[in-house]
Amino acid sequence: MIQYEPCWLRYEKNDQYKEPCFxxxxxxxxxxxxxxxxxxxxFAITSMFGIEPSVISISKPMERSFIWxxxxxxxxxxxxxxxxEKFRSMYSDAYIIRSHIxxxxxxxxxxxxxxxxxxxxxFHFLRLLQMKEDIHHLSIVEHSNNSLRxxxxxxxxxxxxxxxxxxxxxxxxxxxFTKNRRRIKDYARLLASVGINAVSINNVNxxxxxxxxxTEEFLPEVEEVAGIFRTYGIKTFLSINYASPVEIGxxxxxDPLDPQxxxxxxxTAKRIYQYIPDFGGFVVKADSEFRPGPFTYGRDHAEGAxxxxxxxxxxGGLVIWRCFVYNCQQDWRDRxxxxxxxxxxxxxxxxxxxxxxxxxxIKNGPxxxxxxxxxxxxxxxxPKTNQMMEVQITQEYTGQQKHLCFLIPQWxxxxxxxxYVNGKGSEVKKVIxxxxxxxxxxxxxxVSNIGNDSNWTGHTLAQANLYGFGRLAxxxxxxxxxxxxxxxxxxxxxxxxxIEAVSxxxxxxxxxxxxxxxxxxxxxxxxxxxxxxxxxxxxxYSHWGTYHYADRDGIGVDRTVATGTGYTAQxxxxxxxxxxxxxxxxxxxxxxxxxxxxxxxxxxxxxxIQHIYNTHFEGVEQAKQLRKxxxxxxxxxxxxxxxxxxxxxxxxxxxxxxxxxxxxxxxxRKSGIDDQYGRKIYR
Numbered sequence: 202m203i204q205y206e207p208c209w210l211r212y213e214k215n216d217q218y219k220e221p222c223f224x225x226x227x228x229x230x231x232x233x234x235x236x237x238x239x240x241x242x243x244f245a246i247t248s249m250f251g252i253e254p255s256v257i258s259i260s261k262p263m264e265r266s267f268i269w270x271x272x273x274x275x276x277x278x279x280x281x282x283x284x285x286e287k288f289r290s291m292y293s294d295a296y297i298i299r300s301h302i303x304x305x306x307x308x309x310x311x312x313x314x315x316x317x318x319x320x321x322x323x324f325h326f327l328r329l330l331q332m333k334e335d336i337h338h339l340s341i342v343e344h345s346n347n348s349l350r351x352x353x354x355x356x357x358x359x360x361x362x363x364x365x366x367x368x369x370x371x372x373x374x375x376x377x378f379t380k381n382r383r384r385i386k387d388y389a390r391l392l393a394s395v396g397i398n399a400v401s402i403n404n405v406n407x408x409x410x411x412x413x414x415x416t417e418e419f420l421p422e423v424e425e426v427a428g429i430f431r432t433y434g435i436k437t438f439l440s441i442n443y444a445s446p447v448e449i450g451x452x453x454x455x456d457p458l459d460p461q462x463x464x465x466x467x468x469t470a471k472r473i474y475q476y477i478p479d480f481g482g483f484v485v486k487a488d489s490e491f492r493p494g495p496f497t498y499g500r501d502h503a504e505g506a507x508x509x510x511x512x513x514x515x516x517g518g519l520v521i522w523r524c525f526v527y528n529c530q531q532d533w534r535d536r537x538x539x540x541x542x543x544x545x546x547x548x549x550x551x552x553x554x555x556x557x558x559x560x561x562x563i564k565n566g567p568x569x570x571x572x573x574x575x576x577x578x579x580x581x582x583x584p585k586t587n588q589m590m591e592v593q594i595t596q597e598y599t600g601q602q603k604h605l606c607f608l609i610p611q612w613x614x615x616x617x618x619x620x621y622v623n624g625k626g627s628e629v630k631k632v633i634x635x636x637x638x639x640x641x642x643x644x645x646x647x648v649s650n651i652g653n654d655s656n657w658t659g660h661t662l663a664q665a666n667l668y669g670f671g672r673l674a675x676x677x678x679x680x681x682x683x684x685x686x687x688x689x690x691x692x693x694x695x696x697x698x699x700i701e702a703v704s705x706x707x708x709x710x711x712x713x714x715x716x717x718x719x720x721x722x723x724x725x726x727x728x729x730x731x732x733x734x735x736x737x738x739x740x741x742y743s744h745w746g747t748y749h750y751a752d753r754d755g756i757g758v759d760r761t762v763a764t765g766t767g768y769t770a771q772x773x774x775x776x777x778x779x780x781x782x783x784x785x786x787x788x789x790x791x792x793x794x795x796x797x798x799x800x801x802x803x804x805x806x807x808x809x810i811q812h813i814y815n816t817h818f819e820g821v822e823q824a825k826q827l828r829k830x831x832x833x834x835x836x837x838x839x840x841x842x843x844x845x846x847x848x849x850x851x852x853x854x855x856x857x858x859x860x861x862x863x864x865x866x867x868x869x870r871k872s873g874i875d876d877q878y879g880r881k882i883y884r
Contacts, residue, residue: 220307242254266307278310332690352646353647389432403439480518488505548579571725576615613677650666706831713827721792727739757792813865813868
C-alpha cells in the first residue's frame with residue numbers, strides 16, 4: 202500500500218513545552234465527532250511530547266492541570282467562559298480557546314458551539330502547539346461567517362480526475378468505489394483541520410456511470426463515504442445529471458415543469474435521505490459545454506434549479522447551481538461576441554426568482570480560472586439570491602502542479618475587491634459571507650487539487666493551496682503571508698532559513714508564473730484541450746482566430762461601452778468607469794478590457810510590446826531563482842521531499858523558457874518591433 206504524507210499534520214517531536222496539562226483530557230461528550238476530536242488530540246500530544254494523556258469524564262473541577270474539550274453548553278464552563286452565552290447566540294460556526302491558571306495549575310478550555318466547532322478548536326490548538334506559540338495566555342474567539350466552506354471534486358468513476366494533476370481519484374477506481382476507506386478518512390481529517398464543512402465527490406460533468414450515484418446501486422457506498430465525512434463535521438453532496446429522469450428514470454422528458462419529472466426528483470431525494478439523513482444536496486452544471494439543462498425545454502435557470510430545490514427542501518438540502526454558462530458554439534470572429542458577459546446576462550435578470558435553498562456558484566472571474574482576470578460582476582448584482590464564490594485549487598491554467606503557483610494572493614484580491622453595490626466598503630467577501638444582503642446560505646468553494654499521489658497534490662508545495670483555501674474560507678481576513686507561514690512551519694518545521702526561503706517562493710510565485718505566461722490580462726494562451734504549455738491561439742472554442750485579437754497593429758479585447766462589447770457596463774458605476782478608461786484601467790488587466798497598439802504606454806512607462814518582452818525574460822530568471830532558493834535548503838528538508846520539489850522546479854524553469862520563446866517570437870512577428878535591449882527574441 203502507498204505510504205502517503207501527513208501534509209501539515211505532521212506533529213513532529215516538540216521540546217517547547219513541559220506542561221502537566223497534557224497528561225489529562227476531560228471530555229464529557231462521546232459523540233462521533235467528539236471521539237474524532239479526542240483521538241486527534243491524544244495522537245498529537247503523544248507524537249509531539251511522548252505523553253499518552255488519560256481521558257476522564259467528571260462533573261466537578263479537579264485540583265490539577267488539564268485540557269477540557271466540550272461545547273458552550275457545558276455548565277461547568279460558564280464561570281471560565283464568561284461570554285459563552287452571548288457568543289453562542291451570535292454565531293453559527295464558532296469556538297473559544299482559553300487558558301486559565303487556577304492555584305498554579307494550567308488549564309486549557311476548548312469549547313465549540315457545536316461538536317464540529319469543537320473539532321475545529323482542537324485543530325486550532327494543535328496548530329498553536331506545532332508553531333510553538335505561548336499557550337499560557339490564550340483568549341481566542343473564532344468564528345466563520347461563511348456558512349459553506351466547500352470542496353468540489355471533479356472525479357470520475359473510472360478513477361480519472363478532470364483537471365486532476367496528482368494521480369487518480371481517492372474515491373473511485375475502475376467503475377467502483379475504492380476499497381481504501383482509510384485514505385478517505387485521512388482526507389476528511391485534512392479538510393476538517395482547516396474548517397471545510399462540505400464536499401462533493403464527483404465531477405460536475407456527470408457521465409453515464411456517475412449518473413447512477415443517486416440510485417440504489419451505489420447509494421449504500423455513498424452512505425459509507427458520507428459517514429466518514431460526517432465524523433469530521435463535513436456534509437456530502439453529489440453532482441447530478443440534469444437529464445437523469447430520462448437517462449435512468451425511464452421518462453421521456455426532463456422538463457422541470459413536467460409533473461412526472463418533479464415527482465421523480467422528489468422520490469429520488471426521499472430515497473437519498475433514507476440512506477444519508479444529513480445529505481448536503483446537489484451540485485449542478487446545466488446548459489453549458491454540452492451539459493443538459495432546462496434550456497432544452499424552453500425553461501430558464503430559475504425554473505430548473507427550483508424544481509430540484511423543491512425536492513430537497515423537506516430534508517434541508519441545497520441546490521448549488523453553477524453560473525459557468527455560455528454558448529461555446531458562438532462565432533468568435535464577431536468582436537461583439539463576449540463570453541465574459543455570459544454569466545451576468547443569464548442570471549442577473551433572474552434575481553429574486555430562485556428558492557431560498559438555491560445557491561448560485563460563481564467563478565471568481567467572468568471567464569475560466571485564468572492567471573489574471575477581473576472579478577466577476579455578478580457578485581453583488583443579485584441581492585435577492587444566495588451566492589457563493591468558486592475558485593480553482595487545482596492549477597488547470599496555472600501550471601498544473603508542475604509549476605509552483607501559490608494562489609492565495611489571487612484569491613485575496615478577488616475577496617477584497619470592492620463591488621460598490623452599497624457604496625464603498627462592499628467587498629466581495631461581504632457578499633459571499635451573506636452579511637451584505639442577509640443571504641441564508643453563502644460561502645466559498647474550491648475545486649480540489651488532490652489525488653492518490655503519495656504527497657496528495659503532485660507538487661509538494663501545492664499542498665499550500667489546499668491548506669490556504671481552507672484557512673481563507675474560514676477567515677478571509679487572514680493575509681497570504683500569515684497563511685504561508687502557518688503552512689511552512691507545520692509542514693517543514695521552524696528553521697528560520699526554511700521559513701524565509703519557502704515563504705519568498707510561495708508569495709512570489711503567482712507573479713512569476715504570470716510574467717512568463719499570459720501578459721496584461723490576455724489569458725488563454727495555452728494548448729487547447731489539456732491547457733498546458735504555450736499556444737498563442739489556444740482558446741479551443743475560437744476556431745476562426747485568436748481569442749486575444751492580436752494583429753499587426755495591436756492586441757486586446759475591446760470590452761468598453763464606447764466602442765466594444767459593452768462588458769464594462771456590468772460593473773457598478775465606480776468600477777465601470779475605472780475599466781472603461783485607458784487612463785484608469787489597471788495595467789495588469791489592460792488587454793482584458795482594451796485593444797491597444799503595441800506602442801501604447803502603460804502606467805509603468807513601458808510600452809505594451811516592451812512589457813511583454815521584459816516580463817517573459819524576467820519570468821525565466823525568476824523561475825531559476827525559485828530553483829536556486831530551494832537548492833539552498835538541501836540538508837534542511839528530508840531527501841524525498843527535497844528531490845521531489847527540485848524535480849518540479851527544474852521542469853518549471855525549462856517550461857518557462859519555452860513560454861518565453863514562443864510568446865516573444867509571436868509578438869515580435871506580429872509587431873515587427875525589436876526588443877530595445879537587443880535580446881534574442883526570434884525563435
